[in-house]
Amino acid sequence: MASSTIIVMGVSGSGKTTVAEGLARRLDVPLAEADDFHPPANVAKMSAGTPLTDEDRAPWLDALGAWLAERDLAGGGGVMTCSALKRRYRDRLRAASPDVFFVHLTGDFDLIERRMRERKGHFMKAGLLRSQFADLEPLQPDEHGVAIDIGPAPDELVERAAEAVQRA
Template sequence: MTVVVMMGVSGVGKTTVGRRLAEALGCGYAEGDSYHPAANVEKMRTGTPLEDADRWPWLHAMAADIDRWRAEGKGMVLACSALKRAYRGILIGDRQDVRLVQLTGEEALIRSRIAARKHEYMPASLLISQLATLEPPAADERPIVVDVRDAPETCVAQILGALEEVRPS
């Protein structure tokens, strides 16, 4: 089974597409936000961007679960911003059975989605810092890049097609 890390800025659809992808794959789903310690949540709630020092324990907790899922042979989809290459290095590294999916879209579309939703602690103002932090994945990270202007079902179909292309026959 494969572990898929859904990455992207807030509002791009990681949860929506990730849950539907997990359902299509017949596997579990995990929300990266649930791994944040209370101090991180409070920072974000007040509109303060997280720093790398805030993120390292969060990333290592998710990486530990990724390794556990892999050891158990459990397929999972994990939604996590994973904005920097260094963060993805912790989550994916040289784990060939962990795939990266980057959800991307026009800033105006993402802003409109954020404005239309209610998030427990992620204010729209943090999108600016997330876009500034974002390091798009390089080819050697083997990303599946999906533009979210399409419906979630279309995004899932694109991801499934890309995953199928790399599975051994």
């Protein structure tokens, strides 16, 4: 599975970056942070506390899909962070990378909100968390992936994610 692409998904503050970094190191594959693919207009909206629309997300999802497709073509695999909140977003990413594996980090709203309020220097505001939870469509049985509760320590989350990827 190390040669496949993996998306670590979930709402903002769920630990996507931490788990994705650990997973990419463990699998020795490149890491892409989906936030880095947002056009400046999207970052400005989120920084102002304005949720993105599906129209705002379309070019962003296409750029993410292009990265995934490049990794598939190269055959080396890769790990990407991406909220991937809605099924149609994941479908769009799967259109670019049909075998992508999703690691969905799940957790309690209060825990994630507290984590978001404690972190510094991130453009995503804690106030947008409710809109993310409202938009979240969990992985369905026909989607290639696993849901992992974020309660354990980060090292344990990386271990659980790696085990799920290896089983896949």
